[in-house]
Amino acid sequence: AAVGLIVVAAGSGRRLGADVPKAFVPLAGVSLLGHALRGALSSPGVAEVVVVAPPGWTDEAAAVCRWARSQPSAASAPAAATRRTIGVVPGGAERGDSVAAGLAALSPAVSIVLVHDAARCLAPSTVFDRVVAAVREGAAAAVPGVAVVDTIKEVDATGRVVGTPDRARLRAVQTPQGFRRDVLERAHAASSDATDDAGLVERLGETVVVVAGDPLAFKVTTPGDLETAARILAG
Numbered sequence: 001a002a003v004g005l006i007v008v009a010a011g012s013g014r015r016l017g018a019d020v021p022k023a024f025v026p027l028a029g030v031s032l033l034g035h036a037l038r039g040a041l042s043s044p045g046v047a048e049v050v051v052v053a054p055p056g057w058t059d060e061a062a063a064v065c066r067w068a069r070s071q072p073s074a075a076s077a078p079a080a081a082t083r084r085t086i087g088v089v090p091g092g093a094e095r096g097d098s099v100a101a102g103l104a105a106l107s108p109a110v111s112i113v114l115v116h117d118a119a120r121c122l123a124p125s126t127v128f129d130r131v132v133a134a135v136r137e138g139a140a141a142a143v144p145g146v147a148v149v150d151t152i153k154e155v156d157a158t159g160r161v162v163g164t165p166d167r168a169r170l171r172a173v174q175t176p177q178g179f180r181r182d183v184l185e186r187a188h189a190a191s192s193d194a195t196d197d198a199g200l201v202e203r204l205g206e207t208v209v210v211v212a213g214d215p216l217a218f219k220v221t222t223p224g225d226l227e228t229a230a231r232i233l234a235g
């Protein structure tokens with residue numbers, strides 16, 4: 001079962017306040033997309049990659065792909081490294097549209113699909129490995145998750161609390177999220193309106209399992225997150 005990876009990198013990153021789309025913001029001299037690809041390519045299971053870039057940024061994205069491919073971590077992963085195909089397609093208005101564009105660009109050989117946010121640029125390759133293993137072992141969908149430290153309240157439109165879910169039962173989920181390809185395609189055919197892809201799969205009634213996530217798979221959203229990422233890279 002060949003594994004295809006969709007890296008969604010078509011967001012504007014308004015909350016980051018940069019003058020380039022978020023995936024192209026530099027972090028220790030390398031774009032967020034470059035970091036994300038370097039991590040993903042050191043996971044031996046990934047055979048094919050589609051980067052979904054902002055329309056107008058596909059040439060820049062292709063240049064980042066060439067750079068990531070030349071990195072030692074990518075080269076040392078599998079014998080397949082040199083045979084990996086890496087493509088770039090333009091994204092859509094919402095994240096779901098961008099995932100759908102990536103899905104349409106995967107080759108027919110791919111039967112397991114990972115969807116990863118470029119903004120989770122420091123996600124370790126071990127997370128990719130765990131997600132792929134869960135799908136290979138038979139899960140229709142697998143997502144990395146971590147325990148939540150805050151107590152979470154559900155509120156109504158006026159801000160009034162309507163519930164307090166038991167924290168021990170909650171997980172904050174990350175990417176890469178992994179899917180049987182047919183399941184993800186059915187989910188996106190039904191709707192692409194969700195904050196994560198697993199949410200669409202849940203609506204089909206398919207089982208989604210949570211595997212161990214990693215604090216390093218946090219999403220760079222604000223300038224503070226970018227500083228945190230820079231501190232981590234500086235050791």
Ligand code: C5P
Binds near residue numbers: 023092220
């Ligand atoms: O905006 P947010 O941080 O939630 O986006 C998560 C990921 O989805 C980012 O990597 C972003 O580039 C991607 N995205 C996309 N197309 C959009 C919106 C977001 O590829 N239209």
